[in-house]
Amino acid sequence: MSLTNLIVILVQAGILVNMMLMAAAYMVLAERKIAAWIQNRVGPNRVGPWGLFQSFADVFKLYIKEDIVPAAADYKFHALAPVIAIGVAVTTYAIIPFSGPLIELDGVKYGLAMAPNMNIGILAVLAMTSVGVYGVALAGWSSNNKYSLMGGLRSAAQMISYELSMGLAIIGVVLIAGSLNLIDIIQAQTDGMWFIFLQPVGFILFLITALAETNRAPFDLPEAEPELVGGYHTEYSGMKFGLLYLAEYANILASSAIMATLFLGGWDIIPFLDDSTVLGLAPFSLPLVILGHMAFLGKAFALVFVFIWIRWSLPRFRYDQLMNLGWKVLLPISLVNIIVTGLVILFLQ
Amino acid sequence: MFTVFAIGAVASAVFTITRKNPVASAMSLVGHFFMLTGLYLTLQAQFVAAVQVLVYAGAIMVLVIFVIMLLNVGTEQQHPQSGGLRTTLGVMMAGLLAVLMGTAILARPTGRVDLPPESLTIGTTEAIGQSLFTTYLFPFEAVSLLLLAALIGSVILAKRHVQEG
Amino acid sequence: MSGSATLERVEKLRQSKILREVQDKDTVAMFEDPLENDMILNMGPQHPATHGVLRVLLRLDGETVVKCIPELGYLHRGFEKIAENSTYHEFIPHTDRLDYISPLSNNVAICMAIEKAAGISVPERAVWIRMLVCELARISSHLLAMGATSMDVGAMTVFLWTFTEREKQYDLFERICGARFTTSYARIGGVANDIADDVMRDIRVWLNQLPERMSEVERLVNRNRIFVDRMAGTGYIPAEKAIALGLTGSTLRGSGVARDLRRDEPYMFYDQVEFDVITRNDGDCYSRYIVRNLEIWESMKICHQCLDKLEAMPRTPVLSDTQPQSVVSRKAEIYTKMEDLINDFMIINFGTMPPKGETYTAIESPKGELGFFIVSDGTGQPWKLKIRSPSSSNLQALKYMAEGSMVSDVVAIIGSIDPVMGEADK
Numbered sequence: 001m002s003l004t005n006l007i008v009i010l011v012q013a014g015i016l017v018n019m020m021l022m023a024a025a026y027m028v029l030a031e032r033k034i035a036a037w038i039q040n041r042v043g044p045n046r047v048g049p050w051g052l053f054q055s056f057a058d059v060f061k062l063y064i065k066e067d068i069v070p071a072a073a074d075y076k077f078h079a080l081a082p083v084i085a086i087g088v089a090v091t092t093y094a095i096i097p098f099s100g101p102l103i104e105l106d107g108v109k110y111g112l113a114m115a116p117n118m119n120i121g122i123l124a125v126l127a128m129t130s131v132g133v134y135g136v137a138l139a140g141w142s143s144n145n146k147y148s149l150m151g152g153l154r155s156a157a158q159m160i161s162y163e164l165s166m167g168l169a170i171i172g173v174v175l176i177a178g179s180l181n182l183i184d185i186i187q188a189q190t191d192g193m194w195f196i197f198l199q200p201v202g203f204i205l206f207l208i209t210a211l212a213e214t215n216r217a218p219f220d221l222p223e224a225e226p227e228l229v230g231g232y233h234t235e236y237s238g239m240k241f242g243l244l245y246l247a248e249y250a251n252i253l254a255s256s257a258i259m260a261t262l263f264l265g266g267w268d269i270i271p272f273l274d275d276s277t278v279l280g281l282a283p284f285s286l287p288l289v290i291l292g293h294m295a296f297l298g299k300a301f302a303l304v305f306v307f308i309w310i311r312w313s314l315p316r317f318r319y320d321q322l323m324n325l326g327w328k329v330l331l332p333i334s335l336v337n338i339i340v341t342g343l344v345i346l347f348l349q
Numbered sequence: 350m351f352t353v354f355a356i357g358a359v360a361s362a363v364f365t366i367t368r369k370n371p372v373a374s375a376m377s378l379v380g381h382f383f384m385l386t387g388l389y390l391t392l393q394a395q396f397v398a399a400v401q402v403l404v405y406a407g408a409i410m411v412l413v414i415f416v417i418m419l420l421n422v423g424t425e426q427q428h429p430q431s432g433g434l435r436t437t438l439g440v441m442m443a444g445l446l447a448v449l450m451g452t453a454i455l456a457r458p459t460g461r462v463d464l465p466p467e468s469l470t471i472g473t474t475e476a477i478g479q480s481l482f483t484t485y486l487f488p489f490e491a492v493s494l495l496l497l498a499a500l501i502g503s504v505i506l507a508k509r510h511v512q513e514g
Numbered sequence: 515m516s517g518s519a520t521l522e523r524v525e526k527l528r529q530s531k532i533l534r535e536v537q538d539k540d541t542v543a544m545f546e547d548p549l550e551n552d553m554i555l556n557m558g559p560q561h562p563a564t565h566g567v568l569r570v571l572l573r574l575d576g577e578t579v580v581k582c583i584p585e586l587g588y589l590h591r592g593f594e595k596i597a598e599n600s601t602y603h604e605f606i607p608h609t610d611r612l613d614y615i616s617p618l619s620n621n622v623a624i625c626m627a628i629e630k631a632a633g634i635s636v637p638e639r640a641v642w643i644r645m646l647v648c649e650l651a652r653i654s655s656h657l658l659a660m661g662a663t664s665m666d667v668g669a670m671t672v673f674l675w676t677f678t679e680r681e682k683q684y685d686l687f688e689r690i691c692g693a694r695f696t697t698s699y700a701r702i703g704g705v706a707n708d709i710a711d712d713v714m715r716d717i718r719v720w721l722n723q724l725p726e727r728m729s730e731v732e733r734l735v736n737r738n739r740i741f742v743d744r745m746a747g748t749g750y751i752p753a754e755k756a757i758a759l760g761l762t763g764s765t766l767r768g769s770g771v772a773r774d775l776r777r778d779e780p781y782m783f784y785d786q787v788e789f790d791v792i793t794r795n796d797g798d799c800y801s802r803y804i805v806r807n808l809e810i811w812e813s814m815k816i817c818h819q820c821l822d823k824l825e826a827m828p829r830t831p832v833l834s835d836t837q838p839q840s841v842v843s844r845k846a847e848i849y850t851k852m853e854d855l856i857n858d859f860m861i862i863n864f865g866t867m868p869p870k871g872e873t874y875t876a877i878e879s880p881k882g883e884l885g886f887f888i889v890s891d892g893t894g895q896p897w898k899l900k901i902r903s904p905s906s907s908n909l910q911a912l913k914y915m916a917e918g919s920m921v922s923d924v925v926a927i928i929g930s931i932d933p934v935m936g937e938a939d940k
């Protein structure tokens with residue numbers, strides 16, 4: 001590992017973490033604004049123009065708040081849970097290829113992606129999301145509060161159930177692309193045939209399971225406010241609460257970015273057509289890569305909007321309905337999807 | 350890197366059996382699995398590493414924690430030591446294990462061993478897929494059938510229990 | 515004190531307190547549980563879904579409710595006792611604080627009860643105005659019930675949409691009687707003041723735009739698969755059980771019993787207006803929700819008919835000033851005529867004095883049958899004033915509905931019963 005390599009990785013890490021924090025902060029604002037528009041309200045508009053600095057005010061407020069730990073809580077795990085939650089969320093960002101190669105140093109090309117050529121790419125993503133449950137489950141257990149415990153239990157059961165369908169939903173994509181590597185999956189889509197057109201069922205399945213994995217409505221049972229007060233973060237305050245909250249939004253952005261990678265062609269700009277010939281730019285030239293990066297972020301944030309939109313439109317599932325949906329509907333559909341995809345590929349060969 | 354992961358793995362394994370709080374114990378085991386993942390990665394076995402996290406840390410240990418939380422297992426009380434026999438036997442066993450391991454380590458070939466170049470690709474997804482679906486196809490299918498039978502059997506057992514109850 | 519000792523103490527205290535509560539409330543709540551699998555969850559009095567300060571003790575097996583013990587009384591203010599120490603007229607503002615979602619119909623109910631006890635008649639125009647405000651209050655209450663139920667099952671947006679409409683209503687209430695929330699609009703022998711023409715016009719404007727808003731809400735949730743799955747089949751109560759528990763109002767009509775005091779025992783001029791009594795036969799949360807939803811449409815019909823009547827009527831006085839027992843401040847007469855000054859002095863100091871006897875008057879309030887039982891000993895203060903509040907009797911069904919369902923259902927059930935704790939605890 002050369003020095004340049006190390007410096008580049010550090011710079012990438014710095015950019016990614018800052019990007020994630022900024023994005024999460026503005027996603028909170030976007031959520032509040034969009035919710036307000038849906039509900040015929042105005043939304044935050046006091047801090048800065050159009051309330052643009054509201055998120056910073058919120059974070060500052062959380063920083064200066066007292067950190068309350070209940071007397072009966074398990075202090076170590078109470079403090080550990082938010083760290084796990086945010087740590088896992090951030091780690092996922094290392095795997096997502098946000099852009100194509102931007103600069104070349106010592107013959108190696110670097111883009112805004114830390115471990116893009118990992119040949120287990122998508123498996124690593126699944127692994128990280130599956131570990132994310134520890135943050136929520138431990139937060140719920142260590143608070144020593146019954147509502148929190150129920151939130152933690154619900155989230156553990158929910159994540160195990162939906163992880164399965166999520167993994168199976170991806171297999172269709174992997175079968176077509178013939179690789180687990182995220183870069184290869186994007187390359188397979190750059191001729192314009194995005195996998196959403198080949199795998200519409202897989203996309204819908206992945207969207208639903210992603211909603212469940214990120215604990216978003218209509219699957220937000222772990223923090224269902226009318227039932228469990230605050231769910232797993234009932235007993236959290238100050239920046240620990242902030243971290244749990246931040247992790248939730250970081251997970252949403254990560255899920256959206258993965259969906260953009262797997263189903264919406266990653267940094268491919270125009271569907272059905274080859275970008276470089278349409279735009280008259282050489283493949284992997286800097287302007288094209290930057291445009292591609294913009295396209296990637298645009299897709300990711302469009303999906304974030306869908307997440308928010310769904311949250312403010314749909315009621316919440318009940319626990320048994322959630323399990324029924326996961327095991328009796330999504331799992332069979334995803335299995336059939338795999339079989340059909342496999343048969344079609346076999347037939348075409 | 351190996352040293353870091355190895356020490357981490359041993360330490361978390363020790364924590365797993367010494368912690369009295371079951372959740373702390375389980376979390377140490379999760380840490381242990383992560384250290385093993387690191388070890389796999391240093392061996393270029395990326396697929397095994399990812400599956401280790403996905404299955405063991407991500408699914409099985411979540412279930413374990415789920416059950417611990419559900420049953421609300423309390424902190425284990427200090428058990429009184431039951432006589433010297435157990436301790437003596439334990440020490441003897443530990444000594445035997447140490448001797449076995451020591452001989453194994455001392456008996457290894459000294460100096461660097463040159464691995465064949467294909468050993469670097471053993472752990473990749475392609476290599477595992479190739480060997481599972483060609484060389485070891487029959488055992489692989491047999492094992493999956495066996496697991497399926499076990500799954501169906503357990504479902505039937507659980508169902509009967511529900512009907513009786 | 516060391517950490518573990520504190521923990522133990524907290525645990526012990528907590529256990530003993532809750533167990534004592536359960537034992538005190540219901541001896542059947544203690545039953546064999548050798549594995550200690552069950553959890554006692556203390557939902558409320560401070561809980562987002564308990565509509566105020568309702569406290570529900572739940573014994574849970576996993577997520578399933580084994581035992582449900584509602585505990586009332588956290589908002590008890592002793593209104594019945596207060597009534598015994600105040601004149602009838604003084605008690606009217608207290609009724610604002612009963613069902614604080616629809617104070618207008620409470621005002622009307624207490625005034626009707628007092629008028630019946632004292633034998634006071636009310637001018638026709640005032641009766642129409644009372645009907646109008648009662649139906650406006652019903653719309654307001656049902657809008658809240660729909661929004662709150664939706665919010666309890668996770669559809670937050672509906673809550674804010676219905677609240678927007680209620681906000682517009684509050685603005686209208688302010689223009690009708692000067693107060694948005696605590697209205698105290700009805701008077702013994704009429705209402706406080708007539709409704710101005712422009713306010714009447716604005717009520718009509720508001721009523722005309724409401725169907726569109728309502729259908730927006732209906733399109734968003736009424737046929738939503740998740741919403742129907744959450745509501746349909748939960749909190750079931752059959753008609754016989756509902757009658758036996760003394761349920762009234764929309765909660766009863768959701769079980770298929772077509773009882774509506776407006777039709778069955780017509781008071782005011784409800785026999786002169788056209789409306790349907792809505793029932794649904796399923797007896798679950800969804801049917802109760804739909805009953806409330808459709809009743810808003812019926813109330814809109816009645817409001818339109820009342821407005822038609824009021825617009826066609828001459829502007830006659832809305833407070834009966836011919837009967838000495840009614841409370842009127844006729845300033846011009848009081849300052850010029852001796853008899854009126856004496857009468858005013860008597861009314862203010864000793865109140866309306868109904869003859870000795872007992873009367874019971876009930877109206878169909880938004881929550882159900884709101885009745886006032888007045889025992890008069892001939893003085894200006896009631897000897898006993900019993901409030902038959904629909905919320906407290908409707909809440910009796912919570913235990914029956916909730917047992918065997920899941921924790922998530924409990925909030926939906928509370929939402930579908932639509933209790934207001936100010937009225938349930940009195």
